């Protein structure tokens with residue numbers, strides 16, 4: 358079995374190629390970053406030189422796969438036409454750049470209902486995805502819908518919801534899932550117990566197929582099981598505990614995936630968290 362790649366989210370400030378230097382300095386085997394400043398709608402066109410530097414480093418650094426996280430400002434579920442359209446256009450800008458840079462995975466939070474009925478929120482997301490995939494033909498990049506905690510009516514808090522989002526597109530385009538350990542635990546999947554972990558795996562297998570799962574966001578949880586809150590904690594320091602990560606990392610399927618930390622950036626905790634994950638692999 359191929360061993361899991363262990364990595365972390367890195368800053369993409371200044372120029373995009375620097376993510377590889379930062380990944381190497383952090384001793385990450387795989388990395389994730391934003392292609393837009395996470396708190397701003399502004400889109401920065403990248404120069405040919407910057408893209409070329411990125412592509413060169415992508416070839417020469419041994420960091421793989423490379424993951425981009427969509428801006429947190431997007432809400433494809435929004436009932437506000439203006440925000441929905443800005444989100445669709447924003448995703449298209451980011452995805453086109455990912456395609457050009459040969460980025461393996463683009464991870465997105467599908468959207469928040471924020472008081473709308475779940476069915477309405479889902480239908481808004483599906484309209485958004487239709488629009489996006491009519492404009493971007495994915496050849497290099499997989500579009501991954503992330504499992505969410507269910508905060509503010511987030512869509513993707515159950516495997517059934519993820520299935521509804523993937524189904525219309527899975528025959529036509531590269532679409533799959535990113536599983537966030539903190540989010541599924543907060544959403545009510547008891548992965549801290551072996552039976553709960555195995556049941557979750559079975560559910561993924563039965564509803565969407567394990568081959569659709571491409572990336573793991575490895576985060577412990579600051580809030581208890583089924584809390585529907587999205588608060589990341591260092592590995593082994595939260596309510597999930599080390600056992601769940603041991604189940605994932607040694608599983609015959611999940612054990613071969615890339616693991617990206619999104620834990621608080623304090624001191625040398627990235628290094629400690631990555632070492633903890635590696636130490637759990639038998």
Ligand SMILES: [Zn+2]
Nearest residue numbers: 426465466503
């Ligand atoms: Zn995320």
